[in-house]
Amino acid sequence: MQAQPSLWQRSREAAYAEIARVAMELFLEQGFEQTTIDQIVAEAGISRRSFFRYFGTKEDVVLGDLAGQGELVREALEAVPDEVEPWDALRLAMQAVDALQIQPGVTLKIATMMYRTPSLRSRSIEKHLHWQALLVPEIRRRLAVGDDDPAPEAIVATAIACLDVAGERWVSGGGVGDLSVLYDRAVAGVRSGS
Template sequence: MVRSLLARTAIELFAAKGYDNTTLDEVAAAAGVSRRTLFNYFRNKEDLALSGLDEQGDLIAARLAERPADEDAWTALRAAFQVLEEIDMTAEGRLEFITLLFGNDSLRAGHAEKQARWQDLFAPQIEPRLPYSDRRTLQARAIAAAVIICLQAANEEWVRLGGQVDLFDLYDTAVQAIHRPTWNRAAWGPGPEPSDRARQDRLPRGPLGRVRDQLSVGVGTAQASATARVSQ
């Protein structure tokens, strides 16, 4: 309870006065505790500002462990990240925190360190969900790193848009940019796994589909021009 109170008080003061302009004495006073009590919970100001990230990582890992064992890694992680929506923080408070986080160089560096710990938490739970391979550990760490970066990119875009859009819609868009959906026999019907071209032809008619079409047109135009030059 005291730890959470101190963390919330600190974020409010950091947002109001700026991280560099806020002292730990001011945080302690605003929370109604002594400086010694504050240091019983936090090592320094950066630890205080970033404390929520440790808790978030633990919550996500715990939720990931609860997902069905036969669920693919990307789906399980997407569901586990949803626990972030359940944290007791208003949209305004989350916006203030993320703005603070990405607006200060030392906090951004500390954030990267915390997320490296997230990778260590997630990878062992991802690995059993992957097909057996002598490089499965590497693949699990790569997936963990990828989803963390997608979440960070979504958070940055969410802040840029003033928190006026759904964070997980942005996360899904980021994931779609790097992850090719796995083949689903129920969706494709019986028969062999479809080719890459067939997969591409089934892309949704949204932004990703339009990007695919634009790339295809560009490649086709370039090939036609090259053929014409050769003919001449």
């Protein structure tokens, strides 16, 4: 039986969720760059110091889960049977943690904000590099290649780039379509060389 989170942990998680909710409402209403940390803390009823206890940057409010999601993708990838080839194993791992899923409405607004705000794009790329560092060892193991072989890094970096391109295409298409289909098309294009 798993231990229940302590009262302190539950309080911290509730505060984190409330600050994130308030900030996201302001971002979606006013725009990311137009929203200040001072506005967020005033609306949430907290101090700047409290804000920075929960978030390192304003960008982390939007992208905070992205780093944690990388850990989940790594765990899902390690659970995929070894006989599944690397590209398919990566897709299954991303699918297992809903990285290829979208929620109409709010997801489009958030994704549009992310793809159109330079500081968010930059932080997103940084977090995807974290994903790459997490996933490469498992792909290297599956390929049974040494540390000097660039193939694992190339496969993981390309799969993540395909996910990013699919997200950008989905946003530019007004949120119409299936993100997983766009991802599969991007991967197929890379793998076929056309």
